[in-house]
Each structure stands twice: as C-alpha cells, then as structure tokens.
Amino acid sequence: xxxxxxxxxxxxxxxxxxxxxxxxxxxxxxxxxxxxxxxxxxxxxxxxxxxxxxxxxxxxxxxxxxxxxxxxxxxxxxxxxxxxxxxxxxxxxxxxxxxxxxxxxxxxxxxxxxxxxxxxxxxxxxxxxxxxxxxxxxxxxxxxxxxxxxxxxxxxxxxxxxxxxxxxxxxxxxxxxxxxxxxxxxxxxxxxxxxxxxxxxxxxxxxxxxxxxxxxxxxxxxxxxxxxxxxxxx
Numbered sequence: 325x326x327x328x329x330x331x332x333x334x335x336x337x338x339x340x341x342x343x344x345x346x347x348x349x350x351x352x353x354x355x356x357x358x359x360x361x362x363x364x365x366x367x368x369x370x371x372x373x374x375x376x377x378x379x380x381x382x383x384x385x386x387x388x389x390x391x392x393x394x395x396x397x398x399x400x401x402x403x404x405x406x407x408x409x410x411x412x413x414x415x416x417x418x419x420x421x422x423x424x425x426x427x428x429x430x431x432x433x434x435x436x437x438x439x440x441x442x443x444x445x446x447x448x449x450x451x452x453x454x455x456x457x458x459x460x461x462x463x464x465x466x467x468x469x470x471x472x473x474x475x476x477x478x479x480x481x482x483x484x485x486x487x488x489x490x491x492x493x494x495x496x497x498x499x500x501x502x503x504x505x506x507x508x509x510x511x512x513x514x515x516x517x518x519x520x521x522x523x524x525x526x527x528x529x530x531x532x533x534x535x536x537x538x539x540x541x542x543x544x545x546x547x548x549x550x551x552x553x554x555x556x557x558x
Contacts (some may be wrong), residue, residue: 331368331379338380339364350397354537356391363390365505377428381483392447410450413438418431492539497532504529 339360346356367383417437421429433446490498496518503509503517504525511525520524 328368332364339387346391359391359394363387379390396537414445444494462487489536500528
C-alpha cells in the first residue's frame, strides 16, 4: 500500500502546476490551489501502484478534474450535452486502444481515432467519473509527464513548509486538519471521531484555515524581507 501522506507531501508541485493553468478565469489562485489539494488527496487515496502507473499520471487528471468541477458547480463552466456524449466516446475509445496496444493510450491517439481536437478530449476526460488514469495532454501536446519535476530539495522544502505551518496549530487543530485534508474524512466523520457536532467542525475548520492563511502570508512577507536584506549585502 502506498504511503498516502507521503504522496501528498511530495506532490504539491503538481497542484501548483495544475492550478496555474486556471489563473484569470474568475477564481482566485489561493482557492484554486486549495481545490487542487483536494484533488491531490483524492488521487493519493485512490492510487493503486500495482497498476504500474506513475502517480503523476493518475493525479494530474484528478486534480484538474476537481478544479473544473468547481468551475462547473459555480456556473463558470457548463457541461454541454455534446461534451457528455464525447466523454462516453472517449471512454470507449480508451478501452479499445488499450486492448489493441496493451497500454494506456495518449490523448493524441484518442483524438485522432475520434477525429476531434486534443483539448476536446482533455475536457471530456475531466467529465468522466470516476476519473481515469488517462494521460493528460496540454494544448501544446505535452503530457503531465512533461510538467516540471520537483527536485529532492524542493520536495523537502515543501514538507518542511507544511509541517512548519502545522506546528503553529494546537494539537486539536492539527488533528482536525489532518483528518480533513490528509485522511480525507468528511465533516460528519471528523465530527464523530473528535466528538463534535458537524457545525462545530465546519466553524473550526474555517477558523483554522484562516489561521493557516495568515501564517502563510506572514511567512512569505518575512521571506521577502529576508531576501531584500541579503540583496543589500551582495
């Protein structure tokens, strides 16, 4: 079984890359990032390493699908009947090509088989439920495997950063956040575990997230001030 928490901590870079694709479309980047983290958590919980797929291959469509779902739910993206129909065609084409070639097909291969653009196939992938581990391709033909891969140093820095923020919370607050965002428990499940009401969990979660956001902003501010001080001495 994969280490779910390690998969999450090691792959925040995927969330940043995916969230960056939707900047300027009506939802703030911070919100996009938080939504993408939910997708990352879902991917980490649903990942089956026995299938021989890289985690990024499975995670990127899940993260993007979660972000697009929020756009659809808020009315920013409408799912047309034609897109729903295309999603079924994509699923059938994927199955056919996988049997034919003995591997996961790329978006380009499916697009060529169906006679549609890659972007249309990408949109259809995000409509599919559950999210398939289909290779995602961007407009320029690159796949998620072409996304910048974080170095070991960057991954370590991400883990240190997350744990540093969490250390500013009480034990009770850390437990709630870990249940909700690392173990992906619902508010009702979290309430039962912590012996709270669902309303209390909801209120506490909002308060804690606001606290983390303030800590993150303060950390970024201190980092910028430190960089300015260093620059003066160079």
